[in-house]
Amino acid sequence: MxxxxxxxxxxxxxxxxxxxxxxxxxxxxxxxxxxxxxxxxxxxxxxxxxxxxxxxxxxxxxxxxxxxxxxxxxxxxxxxxxxxxxxxxxxxxxxxxxxxxxxxxxxxxxxxxxxxxxxxxxxxxxxxxxxxxxxxxxxxxxxxxxxxxxxxxxxxxxxxxxxxxxxxxxxxxxxxxxxxxxxxxxxxxxxxxxxxxPKSRLDWFGTLLLAGGSTGLIYGLMRGSENAQHFFNREMLIFVTLGVLSFVIYAIYDRLRKGDTVLPMRFFKTKSYLAANAGIFLAGIASNGPMLLLPLYFQNIRDFSVMNAGLILLPQGLGMFLVRPMLGKLIDQLGARPVVLVSLVVSLAGTLPFVFIQADTNLWLLGVILFIRGLGIGGLQMPMMTEIFVGLPKSDIASASVGNRIIQNVGASFGSAVISAVVTGVVLSNHITTKVTAHAKVLSDQLMTQAAATHTMPTTTALANLKMQVMSYGEHLTKVATLNGYQMGFLVSSVVLVVIAIPAMFMSNKHSA
Missing domain, CATH: 1.20.1250.20 (MFS general substrate transporter like domains)
Incomplete structure (x- = not known):
């Protein structure tokens, strides 16, 4: 007591x-x-x-x-x-x-x-x-x-x-x-x-370089995806180059200041810090991208109301909620590596099925898959967050934490940008307008042929039916192309989950010899 x-x-x-x-x-x-x-x-x-x-x-x-x-x-x-x-x-x-x-x-x-x-x-x-x-x-x-x-x-x-x-x-x-x-x-x-x-100072220049580099890369990616035929267009190359150049300048700046910057490069010489931050950045793509796509799938493909789309996502949140309390003890007992690897397998089991979803996939099955995905994604970031500080002296913990939060948030924003770029690229590559125009011409020619055979002009009803058929065909093509885009987005997320296994192998394992 x-x-x-x-x-x-x-x-x-x-x-x-x-x-x-x-x-x-x-x-x-x-x-x-x-x-x-x-x-x-x-x-x-x-x-x-x-x-x-x-x-x-x-x-x-x-x-x-x-x-x-x-x-x-x-x-x-x-x-x-x-x-x-x-x-x-x-x-x-x-x-x-x-x-x-x-x-x-x-x-x-x-x-x-x-x-x-x-x-x-x-x-x-x-x-x-x-x-x-x-x-x-x-x-x-x-x-x-x-x-x-x-x-x-x-x-x-x-x-x-x-x-x-x-x-x-x-x-x-x-x-x-x-x-x-x-x-x-x-x-x-x-x-x-x-x-x-009160005597501390803010590294304004370093912060602006990191912000500019991240924004340049993301904006360049978006500009490329908006032109499916010419991804590597002039505007895309300019912004990506500026983004990369900002990061290069930051690395030189950090060296000149001997690591007295907002994100000291010396931290990345520590294996655990490098591995954990690489994993966290990639996890931002794997988790945030699908978070953007899932509501869109249920609203645009399944024609769910916004309210029902929110309700169907509850199992994913429930999975994240249930796994969180047990993570601390597992990390303390096993280390980050086994927890991350198991979480990756579970996340993949809850993400890969969405590559094959259709407009009529069973909702109960989707609920189970979302719950599994929640369990996996919920267990990804916390072990990597704890891994960051392994091997760092206490004097570096504050700066390392700031650097990690920057990488975590940039990774999350990069995830939304990458997935939306993939979806946009796939939809544009389907050339929906060209297909609809060609289909409209075929239907119009058929109508005019029938009219010529009867020596009459097409009736108002016939023209209205033609318009409805063209619109229906266009909506069908748009929905199919959009679904293909979502499927590709989930595929990219699944591939990223597999890639995270590489940095995970360099994280701590308390059961290793």
Whole structure:
């Protein structure tokens, strides 16, 4: 009893932990709710999948850029005030995202919203670590992981209900309500956090180089996919070259500064750090890409309502929820390698079947596959996150954590971009317009031949039937091409899962001799 009382968390500490956790609920829900609404956003904003996916890619890229800048603010200012500012900023840009008048302003507001969310999410863990005694960090981390766990489970359902029964704008307006409550709780229950290191400086140049390099590569990829006949077009080559050049300049810059940068290259000389970050980057493609495709498949191919599309994704979130509590013990007992490898096999078993899905695939079967996929994807990132710090001195842990968060978020944004590029490329390569035009000509010639044989002009009814047949044929071709694109996207994700096994083999294994 005495030991239990000793390990019991103080009420004041729990109150602060729950305030921090509640503050992260809106940003975590937001990303999953937008995924389910992407089809409606594409329709209402009159744009393509390649363009609207920047609402997701830009959001996650902004999260990555926010990481080092947030660290600078926490070092120089009161952490409580920084969190209040970030919460207000997230609420303002959520409101503006709902008020966006075209796709360009929508993406712009989403980028600023993502930047604010990056602050909120990072501050949640950073401030908690400053609050918690070392022997109680695990218990408190279980508290703040709540929004991370519930996001994939209830986010699609809430988002689907909002889009179906209200409008997509309310996905963003609801954030304002969360932000107001979070701000009031922050003011009343959260203690002040004095600046950690006022003398520290922010590596602006290094941060801009990494952001520019990532954006250049992703944008170049998108420009290439928009022209199925000429993927390696001039614009694509220019942006990819600029992206690669930014990374090369960063490597030189890091060498000149002897590793005193936002992401020191010396960390990658550590086998575990290199392997884990390579795995995390690839996992972003393997997990985030299908997260974009699954709602689109159920809405565009199965003609599900947005609400039903959210409900059918529940098994995946449930799988992620169930596997999470057992991961910590497994990693401690076995090491990262076996946990990652098993998770990869399970993830592959839950992703590869989607390569062969059709418009009439049994829903119960899909539910089981989604549950299996949730179990696998849910077990991928945590062991790799713990592997990052193996072999690093304590003095490097803070910088290594910042670098990892950047790589994690860039990988996630790269995943959305890669998969949408693949889908767009496949759809365009089907030449739907050309096929529909040819089909219309065949039907028109048949109609005119019949009219000539009877020496009459085609009736209004006959012309209307011709139009309906052409439209129906076009819709059929579009649906088939889109399904082929989704299948190819899932195939790419499956291949990436197999590739992750390579860096996984270099991770720790506590049962190895």
């Amino acid at each position: 005495a030991k239990q009382a000793k390990n019991k968390l103080p009420k004041e500490l729990m109150a602060s932990a729950w305030v921090l956790a509640f503050g992260a609920v809106a940003p975590m829900l937001d990303s999953t709710m937008v995924n389910i609404a992407i089809n409606k956003l594409q329709s209402d904003l009159h744009t393509s999948l390649n363009t609207i996916q920047w609402a997701i890619t830009g959001y996650v890229l902004a999260l990555a850029i926010a990481v080092p800048i947030c660290g600078y603010f926490v070092n120089h200012f009161n952490g409580k005030k920084v969190l209040q500012w970030a919460t207000v900023s997230f609420g303002i840009f959520s409101l503006l995202s709902g008020q966006a008048w075209d796709v360009q302003t929508f993406i712009l507001f989403r980028i600023f919203q993502g930047f604010s969310a990056g602050f909120v999410i990072l501050l949640m863990s950073t401030l908690l670590m400053r609050l918690a005694p070392r022997d109680q960090i695990g218990q408190l981390m279980a508290v703040v992981s709540t929004p991370i766990i519930i996001g994939p489970i209830i986010g699609p359902v809430i988002g689907g209900a909002i889009v179906q029964y209200a409008s997509w704008q309310w996905i963003f307006y609801i954030n304002v309500f969360f932000c107001i409550i979070s701000l009031l709780l922050n003011i009343k229950f959260l203690q002040d956090f004095e600046p950690m290191n």
